Amino acid sequence: MKRIKLWDKEFEISLPFEEIQLAVRNMAVKMKSDLEGKEPLFICILNGAFIFASDLMRELELPDAEITFLKIASYSGMSSNGVSKELIGLNETISGRTVVILEDIIDSGQTVAGVIEQILKKGAKEVKVATLLFKPGALKADIVIDYFGIIIQNDFVVGYGLDYNRRGRNLKDIYTLVN
Ligand code: IMP
Ligand code: MG
Numbered sequence: 662m663k664r665i666k667l668w669d670k671e672f673e674i675s676l677p678f679e680e681i682q683l684a685v686r687n688m689a690v691k692m693k694s695d696l697e698g699k700e701p702l703f704i705c706i707l708n709g710a711f712i713f714a715s716d717l718m719r720e721l722e723l724p725d726a727e728i729t730f731l732k733i734a735s736y737s738g739m740s741s742n743g744v745s746k747e748l749i750g751l752n753e754t755i756s757g758r759t760v761v762i763l764e765d766i767i768d769s770g771q772t773v774a775g776v777i778e779q780i781l782k783k784g785a786k787e788v789k790v791a792t793l794l795f796k797p798g799a800l801k802a803d804i805v806i807d808y809f810g811i812i813i814q815n816d817f818v819v820g821y822g823l824d825y826n827r828r829g830r831n832l833k834d835i836y837t838l839v840n
């Protein structure tokens with residue numbers, strides 16, 4: 662098994678790129694049929710979702726789709742502190758639109774719950790949530806996840822956009838912390 666070291670921690674490959682790519686393609690197919698004709702606005706939550714969003718958007722055959730980016734800070738080290746802050750606001754008109762939030766991973770769900778609340782306040786017609794990875798065992802917030810790629814255990818993962826203290830985002834595959 663391929664292992665890597667980031668700072669003081671060791672990680673082992675758990676989701677090879679091919680598996681991720683397949684999950685992303687399946688999400689894109691489902692989104693195409695659900696969102697056709699709705700002129701959806703996709704909101705990529707930075708930093709973690711940048712790679713997922715770029716792969717997903719290129720698989721999505723929806724000529725009327727738009728994408729924008731929102732930066733949130735809510736995670737430091739290896740546990741969510743539950744506080745989310747909007748750092749870069751949205752300039753787009755949200756009112757009356759179908760919005761799809763793109764996340765790398767949903768853990769407690771608090772980050773996404775905060776974003777949903779803000780988007781609804783701005784008058785969105787509907788807000789959907791799409792996440793590449795989902796840890797059902799950690800979910801605390803009362804949210805509906807419309808699209809997810811891969812369900813994982815309650816483990817800490819890095820790669821494909823996800824970091825451990827800023828490192829590991831550029832790994833092509835996803836790795837799990839070795840205890
Ligand atoms: P939540 O608010 O607890 O759902 O946390 C979501 C955010 O925490 C994600 O957008 C990630 O940035 C980060 N996060 C949660 N779990 C992991 C993980 O296993 N590895 C890296 N980042 C994570
Ligand atoms: Mg994130």
